[in-house]
Amino acid sequence: MIKLTQHRQVILDLINESNHHWEAEELARTLAERDHPIGIATVYRGLAALEAQGLISSFQLADRKRYERASKAHHDHLICTECGTIEEFSNDRIEQQQDLVAKENGFSITGHQLVIFGVCRKCS
Amino acid sequence: MIKLTQHRQVILDLINESNHHWEAEELARTLAERDHPIGIATVYRGLAALEAQGLISSFQLADRKRYERASKAHHDHLICTECGTIEEFSNDRIEQQQDLVAKENGFSITGHQLVIFGVCRKCS
DNA sequence: TTCTATATGATAATGACTATCATTACTATT
DNA sequence: AATAGTAATGATAGTCATTATCATATAGAA
Numbered sequence: 001m002i003k004l005t006q007h008r009q010v011i012l013d014l015i016n017e018s019n020h021h022w023e024a025e026e027l028a029r030t031l032a033e034r035d036h037p038i039g040i041a042t043v044y045r046g047l048a049a050l051e052a053q054g055l056i057s058s059f060q061l062a063d064r065k066r067y068e069r070a071s072k073a074h075h076d077h078l079i080c081t082e083c084g085t086i087e088e089f090s091n092d093r094i095e096q097q098q099d100l101v102a103k104e105n106g107f108s109i110t111g112h113q114l115v116i117f118g119v120c121r122k123c124s
Numbered sequence: 125m126i127k128l129t130q131h132r133q134v135i136l137d138l139i140n141e142s143n144h145h146w147e148a149e150e151l152a153r154t155l156a157e158r159d160h161p162i163g164i165a166t167v168y169r170g171l172a173a174l175e176a177q178g179l180i181s182s183f184q185l186a187d188r189k190r191y192e193r194a195s196k197a198h199h200d201h202l203i204c205t206e207c208g209t210i211e212e213f214s215n216d217r218i219e220q221q222q223d224l225v226a227k228e229n230g231f232s233i234t235g236h237q238l239v240i241f242g243v244c245r246k247c248s
Numbered sequence: 249t250t251c252t253a254t255a256t257g258a259t260a261a262t263g264a265c266t267a268t269c270a271t272t273a274c275t276a277t278t
Numbered sequence: 279a280a281t282a283g284t285a286a287t288g289a290t291a292g293t294c295a296t297t298a299t300c301a302t303a304t305a306g307a308a
Contacts, residue, residue: 003254003305005256005305007255007256008255025294025295038256039256039257039258040295040296041296041297044297045255045297060184063264064294064295064296065295078231081234089225089228089229091221091225093221094222094225097215097218101202101213101218102202104213106244106245107204107243107245108248109241109242110205110243111241112239114222114237114238115238116225116235116236117233117236118232118233118235119232119234121231126285127274127286129274147264149264162287162288163287164265165265165266165290166287168264168266169266169286187263187264188263189264251307252305252307254303254304254306255302256301257302257303258299258301259298260298260299260300262296263295264294264296265292266293267290267293268292269288269291270289271288272286272288273285273287274284274285274286275283275285276281277281277282277283278281
C-alpha cells in the first residue's frame, strides 16, 4: 500500500499551490529553498507514488517529465517554442474525435497526450 | 552545409523501406545485422541531419525518440499500452480544431504531437 | 517496547544522447 | 596526382534524467 508520507504531502502541497508544470529537479530545488530539502531520489519516488494514486498528472516534454495537479479539469497543452511558456486548453471536439479515431481503429482508448507547439503572443 | 553521406543514405534507405517507427539503437542494430555497422554516435548525428533536411520525421515517446519516413502524409499515432503496437491515423477535424485552439490562445502554430493510448483489437 | 514494513538519503548505476578528438573521407583546386 | 580544406566518422568519455542499491531511519501495529 502506497503511503502518503509527510515528504509526499509536502511535494503534493507544492504542486497543488499553483497550475505550474513542474520538473522533478525544479521541485527539489524549490523545496530546498523553502528549507525543506528532500533527496532527489525521494522526489522521484514520491512523484511516482502520487501519480499512481491519481493525485498528480504528468506528461512528457522532450526528454523530461512535467508534473501538475490532478484536480484540474482535463486539458491539453500549448507550448511556445521561443520562451517555453505552457498554456492549457480544453476542446471537446478534439476529445470526441479522438474517441472516434480510437473506435475506428479497433482501439479501446485509455488516454492521450496532445501538445500543440507554436509561438505565443508575446514572442511574435 | 549538411551532406547526405553514404552512411546517412544507408540510414535513410532503411527508414524508407517501411512505415516502421525506428529507435536509434534499433537502427544501429539492424544495420550491424546487415553487415553495415555504423557507430551509434554517427547514427544519432545522421538522424539529426536527416531530420533537419526534412527527409525523416520524429516524435517523442516516453523517454526516447522514434523516427519514420517524412514522405508519409501527415498523421498522428495510436499506441497500444499492452503490446506497444503503433498505428497511424489522420483526422482533419482534429487538425482544424488544433488551428482554432492555437488562434484562440494567441499562438502562431508550428506543429503538434498527438498520441492516443489504448488497447488494440488483438490485446482486448 | 518490540517488530515489521516501508521510506529515506546518498550515491552508484543505467540508458538515451552528445561532446571530444584523432583519424578518415570527400570534394574542390591546382 | 597531389594538396588543402571541411566535414564525417568511430570510439569513448561525458552529460543528465532517472532508477537501483543499501544502510539507516521512520511509522505504525502488536
